[in-house]
Structures are given as structure tokens and as C-alpha cells.
Amino acid sequence: MNRMARRLALLLLLTPAVAALAACGSDDSIGSTTSCAGTAFHDPEHAPCDQLSQYALFDGTDDRGWPIPAEGTFVYTLNSSLFSDDTLKLRTIRLPEGAGPMRYQPDLPFDFPVGTIITKTFAVGEDLRDPDTPVHLLETRLLIRRADEWFAAPYEWDDENRDARHRAIGRNNISFSWIDAEGQERSTDRYTIPARTECGQCHRERRDLDVIGPKARHLNGPSRHDPSIENQLTHWAELGLLEGLPDDLADVPRNADAFDPHTGTLDERARAWLDINCAHCHNDTSEVASSGLDLRPNIDEARLLGVCKTPSAAGADGTGGLRYDIIPGDPDRSILVYRMSVDASNTIAIMPRLARSIVDEPALALIRDWVEWLGTEDAENRYPGITRASCIDR
Amino acid sequence: MVDHPFRLIRAGLLACIALPLALALPACGDDDDDVDGGATELPLNPNDHHHEACADMDRRVVPVTTDMDTDAIFQLFVDAEPGDIIHFEAGRWQMERELSLDAPCVVLKGAGTTETILDWEGTTSGKGIFVGTGADHFTAEDFTILNTFDNGLEVRGTEGIIMRRLHVEWTGDAASSNGRYAVYPVECRNLLMEHNVARRASDAGIYVGQCHNAVIRWNVAEENVSGIQVENTLGAEVYENLSINNTLGFLVHDLPNLATTNGLDTRVYRNAVIANNFQNFANDFDLAFNVPSGTGMIVLARDNVEIFDNVFEDNRSVNFAAVNYLLLNPDFDMGSNPDFDVYPRRIHLYDNTFSGGGDNPDIGRDLGFFLAAIRLQQPAGLDRIPDIVFDNIAPADSTGDNPLQFCIGDDYDGHVLNLNMDLEALIAEDIATLSANLDNEIAPYRCSLDPVPETPMLETVGPGEGTRPDHNR
Structure with missing residues (x-):
């Protein structure tokens, strides 16, 4: 309350909003008078x-x-x-x-x-x-x-x-x-x-x-x-x-700009994109943690990122009939790519669920490139144990 | 009641709850007459269990009247204060969008399933009602949800859920385009589901997934693909439910790659699992798609399940089966999923009643086709698939006759179909090898197990405080 009073005083001194405040001042309820009166602070x-x-x-x-x-x-x-x-x-x-x-x-x-x-x-x-x-x-x-x-x-x-x-x-x-x-x-x-x-x-x-x-x-x-x-x-x-x-x-941690190659490697840029677009749900604490997918940037375990991981409850439309979230080197058979490639007409498969109704083509290209890259030797150094053979055609 | 569970369930629940909506229901469901609203009287039945955490709240009763459109009703959901009772009067509403809720201790209350009907027919996206993580200690009771595009009522990531006297149904054909789950509480703790009816969900009618402590009783599931389904759940009390004419009556199972990796401690008793011979109309990539029509109960990869005093009747493919996860998903890669235990361990069956069934396995699914083939080569006197089927796939490092501790009580005088499957042959889909070692030997399975601990009703278990550790063995 003291802080509120101080701020009120400050405002009265500094701004021309005095008239507006005074007009509301007769109401004792603090919230209604100081919150929505066009003032520079808000309860x-x-x-x-x-x-x-x-x-x-x-x-x-x-x-x-x-x-x-x-x-x-x-x-x-x-x-x-x-x-x-x-x-x-x-x-x-x-x-x-x-x-x-x-x-x-x-x-x-x-x-x-x-x-x-x-x-x-x-x-x-x-x-x-x-x-x-x-x-x-x-x-x-x-x-x-x-x-x-x-x-x-x-x-x-x-x-x-x-x-x-x-x-x-x-x-x-x-x-x-x-x-x-x-x-x-x-x-x-x-x-x-x-x-x-x-x-x-x-x-x-x-x-x-x-x-x-x-x-x-x-x-x-x-x-x-x-x-x-x-x-x-x-x-x-x-x-x-x-x-x-x-x-x-x-x-200080720093994410790349997903679409600026000067700011990071393909892996860093793809992971930055997955972080800001997906990881607020796909982590180990959110309400969809049950999916078992964890796309936070500090995750290095390939299976948590979806490599050779079967989906938990995605259903037919959710998977496009595909088996694994990611098959290294095979974006066309990776559910992650599929779910980015549909628009809102496929209400079951579309990811993310909110905020997107059309396909984000540059992001789709980025993630396709990344899944392709995951099938390379270079990727095996980054994600130990990841191999294309580990899930394909099983 | 204990003496006559079957009579209770069929006569009581079926008559009161499972009747078609069009019929009037005298004296069923509504325990009270309409509440006249004395100043302090709430429209809650004092005989029902309620959330203790909400007991001392000042509650508002927020009426929903038939002149309100979807936006107006949704506004009430959005503006809900903790403890609000959102009270639908008798009437029918055409809903135009998903309703979501995120305030704790809210009650969604109708005037009864035949009186208060919310119909989402014609929507092209969304669930009926979505209850998110902020809405702990949630209650929904006494209304009907129809024809939602996606799940009927989904509750995700909450602590404390009561779903009671709800009717959720798709009134059109049994089609894969029906919503997948009628009631779908997932990733929750402390759940009570009672007196609900689910019909024509394209996956599961009465479903619980990845929850800690669930009590599921007095529900009716009819003409769903999977009637009653308990998935990756730690501690479940499943009793006096009726599962009738679904594709699959009961599924108690674990799936890989979920946050709660291996479910544990399920008690299934005094349920009726009757003639679950409905066509399989699941989406073709759902696990449920692989289940033959006419399956009574499957325990899939789950550990610590005690199954007693149930009635299994006339399930044409098989009345009861305890099987390895790979039996329904032979493509599963155990190597890259080392944390997931594919074996059903410590399953204890006793004092159940079986009659009919197993006489006409559904050859439209691999498992049913396999059973049909087996039926033809059964020895004389076994003209149907035995009431209990066990795949007896043992881990490679196991010893003894019964390494998974699959136990059948002395009361059971029928046969057991012991598939004696070889895991490698299963993975290779080598049918000849798979069917080479069948027997009907019950002796190894005459054993008893310690009782599975009872799951208490709505006990407060906080995050990470579960009494049952999530473990494999």
C-alpha cells in the first residue's frame, strides 16, 4: 500500500493525468480508480x-x-x-x-x-x-x-x-x-x-x-x-x-537466429527453432510431458529429441502413418516433419496446436535439413549413439 | 452387493444409466430434486465425495441458462473464480467451440444426463471441454456431452478430478472420425470416475492415462473400440463397471515413451465384461486398431494387477488375455527403449466367472486370426479358445516355470491357453514357430500373490510424492 501511495504521489507530480484521477478519486475501491484510468501504472x-x-x-x-x-x-x-x-x-x-x-x-x-x-x-x-x-x-x-x-x-x-x-x-x-x-x-x-x-x-x-x-x-x-x-x-x-x-x-546462454547462418550451425539453428516453437510444451514438466518428447536446448539424448521414438498417443492423423518422430537422415518419414507440414485443415496433426494455421515453409525447410543432417557422421559426434540404422525399417 | 455384483451392475447401472437418451429416466441419476437455492444451499449432493481441498471455499453458483450462446457460456468458464459452481439448467445447447477452464475447485454441474445436453455436432476442430493444469480439484457431473470433434472431456495435468454421472456419446455411426476418447483424464493425480456412460468413442470410452491414484467405478462403456482403458497408471481401483458390446471390453496396459513409463498396482474386481463383439472402428494407426473384435480384457505389459470377482461372458475372440506389449505392436524396438518393460508381471486372477466366448475369433486382426488358427488345432474337447490366454513370453535371463509370476487361483477349473511364445519368433512374425509350442498346461500358474495395495479414494498425493515408485521390476 505504501508503494501504491508513493506511486500515486509521484504520478500526481509528474503527469497531466491529475484530472482523470481526481475524477475517479471519490471511489474508495483502490483497484477501480487507479487501474484503468489511463494512468501510467496499474494495480x-x-x-x-x-x-x-x-x-x-x-x-x-x-x-x-x-x-x-x-x-x-x-x-x-x-x-x-x-x-x-x-x-x-x-x-x-x-x-x-x-x-x-x-x-x-x-x-x-x-x-x-x-x-x-x-x-x-x-x-x-x-x-x-x-x-x-x-x-x-x-x-x-x-x-x-x-x-x-x-x-x-x-x-x-x-x-x-x-x-x-x-x-x-x-x-x-x-x-x-x-x-x-x-x-x-x-x-x-x-x-x-x-x-x-x-x-x-x-x-x-x-x-x-x-x-x-x-x-x-x-x-x-x-x-x-x-x-x-x-x-x-x-x-x-x-x-x-x-x-x-x-x-x-x-x-550467458545464447540461442542462434534460426534463419541466420552467421549465428550458428545448422544444428544450433534448428535447436533454437525447436526451443522457441515447441519446448514450452515438449519438456519434462508441462501438461504434455506425457508425450515423452523433450525439445529443450539442453537435451542431448537423441531419443528424448524424438530419434527412433514412437509417439505415445498421436493417432493415425497425428502420425501420417509414420512410425518414428525422427528417423535420422529421413525427413520424409519423420513425424516431426510431417506435423510441421500440415495446415489447420488437419486439426489433429498440426503442430504447434495454437498460433499456427498455415505452413511455416522456411522452418519446415530448416527442420528437414536438420533431420537430413542427423543421418550424417557429423551428427553422431554431436549426439552419441545416433545412427540411421538404429530405427529404420524396424 | 458383494454377493451379487453382476446382478447389481446389469440391473442397476444398465437400467439407470445406459438406456438411450430418448427414454425418460425416472428416479435415476438425480439424487435430489431440483435445488430451490436456499441462500447457503449449494447444488451439490452431500452424499457424493467432494474435493477436501475445496471444502472451506466460499462458493458462487453461476447459472447457465438456455438463452446463452456458446460465447456467453465460454465467458463464464473464462471468468470462473476458484470454487465456482457453473450450473447448467435443464436444456439443450448447440456448442460451437471448445470450452476451456483453468481455475481450481470449479464444478461443472448439470441437471442430469437426460436433462442437460451439450451438443458439439458440426464443429470441425477442438474437444468439448478442456480442463488444463491450472484447474486442480475439478468436478464435472450430471450432464451429457455429444458429438465432439475430438475428445469429449479432456482433463490434463491436474491434481484432483471427479467425473460423475456424465454421458458422453457420438450419436452418428460408429466411425473412425468420431472423437477418440469420451472422457480423457491424463497426467493427473487422484481421480474419481463414477456413474459415467461412454458410447461410440473411436478409441476408448472410459479412459485414464498416466495418472497416480484412480478410482473407476460404476461406469458403463458401450460400442466403443476400447470400453474401459487404464493406461500407464500407478494405483487404480477399477470395480463394478460394465463393459458391454465394445470391440474390447477392458484394456489395462502400458505404452512406451510416456512420462509414467510403467504402470503398477491395479485392482480390477466385480466388473462385468459382456459380449464385447462390436466392430473395430479405430483409426488404423491406433494401438486399438490391432485388437480383434470380441476381446473381453487384455492386460498388456502392465505389472501388479489383481483381477477377481469379475464376470466374463460371450466375448467371441477371447475372454481374457495377459500379453506382452509386442503382441499388439511387433514393430516395437526394445533396444532403443530400454526403460520400458514389455512383460506383464505379477498378474493374479481368481474368483472370476466365465461363460461363453472364444468360439469365433475375429480373423480381421492378426491376433484374432492367430487365435482362430489355434482354435482349429486345439485338442479334442476344446472347441473354443480357453477363457484365459497367456503368451508366456519370458525374458531371456529368466529361470523357472513361471518367471513372470502369472497366477491363477485354485477356483478356476477351466483351461489356459499357454502360447509359450518365443520373442524372436514374434518379432520375426514367424507364425509357424509361434504356434509350435502351445499347451493348455495350468499347473505352472497355480499360485497366489500378495494382495495389490488398495488405492485410496481421492487421497492427496502431491507431485513426486506418490507412494508407488515408477519402476520396472
Whole structure:
């Protein structure tokens, strides 16, 4: 409560929002007055605001259509990222004033102070060959750090990129089209804004709802949003936004950019892609740990990665009639590849289950190359015991 | 009740629960009249077991009325507070999407399976209801789920589940495009499933998978591929269920490559396993696809199973079989799955009643074809497959007559079909060798085992605290 009072005082001194606050001040219930009044802070325990603008995380939109991060909201980017039907994404963090920095963890998500709001805005770019393409905003997902857990709140943008409205039940079967990075016209009629209760299908890597992207290995690299930031982690440490970062960046895990050969070997890039696209479910603690597949980057045991592993409950459509998750050197007979190669018309086989309705062609090519490579001698050095003969034609 | 389990099950459960929906059900299912809602009175039956962890909660009753559409109902699920009782009135709803839930101690409550009907006919994706990891101590009771695209009710990764007086059915043809599981609790701890009815699931009707501590009683499974299925589960009490006219009545089994690698400690008693002769309509890559129609019960690769006081009747391929995992999946690679124990160990059968069955194995599946061939070469006087079939595939390093400790009680005076299979011949699918060593010798299996520990009802077992270690031997 003291912190709340301090913040309130600070705000009254610093911002022109006094009038708005005063207007609400007659209501004694703290949450309703201070949370959704267009102020620069938010009571995390309060019910989610009706409109995204009420959190004051953004300051309007720019001429391309993107939300402009407000003072105190900073952008982060990932070395490799989740594919969501080719949508473009803006990811931001806002730490509550006076609550201290986020805390470094080597492998798990960073620790964030109560009141932190993390956002991810999804947008359709008209023409992905143009880095400055205009965008149509679809949704902004909020994760709000409450005292005991993260709270998820989905917001759906209006058609004019003006504001987004809270929609806890999400929306199914959204249609849009765009031109992809290769100049191909693409479209989907099955894009999904997940409901709040569906967030946990990805965001419960360790049972409790948690963030996925803000881990050291995804953030350890240059910002793709601001080219002047050579390394996001050191930049934030210097600004006092991050504490506990090891002095030597060589001690900090770092994932490759899945599609930039300068950042890692084929194996490193494929594993980076599998990490950010799959490992939040395919690990040993999530609710689908029963599948027995573990795609976290620190796993070196070939069978846990799916090599010569029979699926546990994938069913006919889930396997395409194939026997093993991965047959080294044989992508055409590897279930992992098959499940990336189907679109949402195959609701049983498609992986990942949420977020994707069309085929991610560059990723499919990457993983095909990787499975091909797993059949080489080079791969046997990386994954001892892996051989093509170990499962083929059994 | 103990004296007449079969009568109880057939007369009681079948009459009360398994009747077609179209018929009115007088005085069945609903123990109470409609609750008028005194200020503090909750629409929960005090005679039912409830989650202790939720006992002291302030509960809200959230009504669901027939004027609500799918979005409005889903909004109630999404906004559910811990302890909410989401209370469907009598009525029928056409559902248009999967409903998901992630708050703890929530009760989904209907007015009875003939009164409250949720129909997902026409959906092209999704389950009916999905309950995720955040929704510990979940209860669903007294309603009907129809025609879901995928599983009817899936509960995944939760602690504490009660599924009670639910009816889950696909009302169209028995087709592989039906959802695979009617009720599908998986990766859970402390489960009670009672008085449920499952019909025409393309894999399993009443299913439990990879759970610790499950009590499964008083359920009816009819016209599913697999009626009642207990997979990779540690501690299960399976009693007084009726499995009738499925492809396979009961499957108690372990599958490889799952987080809970080897199930253990299952007690199966006072169940009725009747005429499970329905066509096999599974997807062709499901394990269940390989099961011949007319199979009463299979214990597959599971250890520590005590099977007593059950009634097996008229299952045309075989009434009971305890077999190696490879018998249903000969392609399985033991070498690259060293943690998975393919052998059924310490199976103890006694005081069961058998009649009919084994007289017409389904030759449409390898195992049934094999049994049919065996039937033709059985010695005089054995005109049908014996009620108990055991493959007797012994590990290479084993010694003695009965290394897997397969035990049949003294009460059993029928025959045993002992396949005496050779693992290498099985892998090589060498039928001639496989059928070379058959006998009907029961002597090695006249033995008794220590009782399997009883699984307590809804006992609180936290993560990693299971009293039964997950082990192989």
C-alpha cells in the first residue's frame, strides 16, 4: 500500500493525468480508480481493463500502424521466435515504477517484480518484403505479474488500429491475407486469438503460468527493434532494468537466429527453432510431458529429441502413418516433419496446436535439413549413439 | 452387493444409466430434486465425495441458462473464480467451440444426463471441454456431452478430478472420425470416475492415462473400440463397471515413451465384461486398431494387477488375455527403449466367472486370426479358445516355470491357453514357430500373490510424492 501511495504521489507530480484521477478519486475501491484510468501504472490484482489504452503502455500508433511504446515501456526482441501465421510482433515490458529491476536467471524466465506488464502485439503486414510495410493490428496479449502468479489478458484491436478491447474468450477463425517474404500471396481463415483459459496450453512450462520469451538465451543478442542496441541484456543492465547479469556474456546462454547462418550451425539453428516453437510444451514438466518428447536446448539424448521414438498417443492423423518422430537422415518419414507440414485443415496433426494455421515453409525447410543432417557422421559426434540404422525399417 | 455384483451392475447401472437418451429416466441419476437455492444451499449432493481441498471455499453458483450462446457460456468458464459452481439448467445447447477452464475447485454441474445436453455436432476442430493444469480439484457431473470433434472431456495435468454421472456419446455411426476418447483424464493425480456412460468413442470410452491414484467405478462403456482403458497408471481401483458390446471390453496396459513409463498396482474386481463383439472402428494407426473384435480384457505389459470377482461372458475372440506389449505392436524396438518393460508381471486372477466366448475369433486382426488358427488345432474337447490366454513370453535371463509370476487361483477349473511364445519368433512374425509350442498346461500358474495395495479414494498425493515408485521390476 505504501508503494501504491508513493506511486500515486509521484504520478500526481509528474503527469497531466491529475484530472482523470481526481475524477475517479471519490471511489474508495483502490483497484477501480487507479487501474484503468489511463494512468501510467496499474494495480495488477485488478480485473483487466476494458481497453488496452487504459494501461497507458502505448502512446498512440505510428504512421505504419504500430503502437508507440510510452515512456517506461521498452521493447525486446528474440533471437529466434514463434511462428504465428507470419504475423509481425511487437514485444514490450513495463516494470512498475519503484519496484526494482527484472532479475537474471540463466535458464528459466527472468524474475519480474509484481506489477510488471509484458505485452505482445500481433499484426498483419501487407507486404513482408518491405521492412516498413503498413500493418493491420490484430491483438495484444498482456501478461500481468500478480503477487501470486501471472495473469493473462487478450485484447482485440479495432479495424482502424485505434485501440484494443479486452476479449477474454478470444476469437476463432479470423481471416486475413498478406504477401510473404518471398512475394507469395498468403491467406488464412483460421487465425485464433486464444482465450485467457487457453494461454496455459503454452504458458505453463512448469505448471504455473509464466512468460516464455524473456529468457536469457532468447534475449542475448542485438535488438532487432533498435539497431543501436548491440546486446539487449547489457543494455538493460546498464540502464538498471536488469540485475544479476554475469559480467562475461560468454557465461550467458545464447540461442542462434534460426534463419541466420552467421549465428550458428545448422544444428544450433534448428535447436533454437525447436526451443522457441515447441519446448514450452515438449519438456519434462508441462501438461504434455506425457508425450515423452523433450525439445529443450539442453537435451542431448537423441531419443528424448524424438530419434527412433514412437509417439505415445498421436493417432493415425497425428502420425501420417509414420512410425518414428525422427528417423535420422529421413525427413520424409519423420513425424516431426510431417506435423510441421500440415495446415489447420488437419486439426489433429498440426503442430504447434495454437498460433499456427498455415505452413511455416522456411522452418519446415530448416527442420528437414536438420533431420537430413542427423543421418550424417557429423551428427553422431554431436549426439552419441545416433545412427540411421538404429530405427529404420524396424 | 458383494454377493451379487453382476446382478447389481446389469440391473442397476444398465437400467439407470445406459438406456438411450430418448427414454425418460425416472428416479435415476438425480439424487435430489431440483435445488430451490436456499441462500447457503449449494447444488451439490452431500452424499457424493467432494474435493477436501475445496471444502472451506466460499462458493458462487453461476447459472447457465438456455438463452446463452456458446460465447456467453465460454465467458463464464473464462471468468470462473476458484470454487465456482457453473450450473447448467435443464436444456439443450448447440456448442460451437471448445470450452476451456483453468481455475481450481470449479464444478461443472448439470441437471442430469437426460436433462442437460451439450451438443458439439458440426464443429470441425477442438474437444468439448478442456480442463488444463491450472484447474486442480475439478468436478464435472450430471450432464451429457455429444458429438465432439475430438475428445469429449479432456482433463490434463491436474491434481484432483471427479467425473460423475456424465454421458458422453457420438450419436452418428460408429466411425473412425468420431472423437477418440469420451472422457480423457491424463497426467493427473487422484481421480474419481463414477456413474459415467461412454458410447461410440473411436478409441476408448472410459479412459485414464498416466495418472497416480484412480478410482473407476460404476461406469458403463458401450460400442466403443476400447470400453474401459487404464493406461500407464500407478494405483487404480477399477470395480463394478460394465463393459458391454465394445470391440474390447477392458484394456489395462502400458505404452512406451510416456512420462509414467510403467504402470503398477491395479485392482480390477466385480466388473462385468459382456459380449464385447462390436466392430473395430479405430483409426488404423491406433494401438486399438490391432485388437480383434470380441476381446473381453487384455492386460498388456502392465505389472501388479489383481483381477477377481469379475464376470466374463460371450466375448467371441477371447475372454481374457495377459500379453506382452509386442503382441499388439511387433514393430516395437526394445533396444532403443530400454526403460520400458514389455512383460506383464505379477498378474493374479481368481474368483472370476466365465461363460461363453472364444468360439469365433475375429480373423480381421492378426491376433484374432492367430487365435482362430489355434482354435482349429486345439485338442479334442476344446472347441473354443480357453477363457484365459497367456503368451508366456519370458525374458531371456529368466529361470523357472513361471518367471513372470502369472497366477491363477485354485477356483478356476477351466483351461489356459499357454502360447509359450518365443520373442524372436514374434518379432520375426514367424507364425509357424509361434504356434509350435502351445499347451493348455495350468499347473505352472497355480499360485497366489500378495494382495495389490488398495488405492485410496481421492487421497492427496502431491507431485513426486506418490507412494508407488515408477519402476520396472
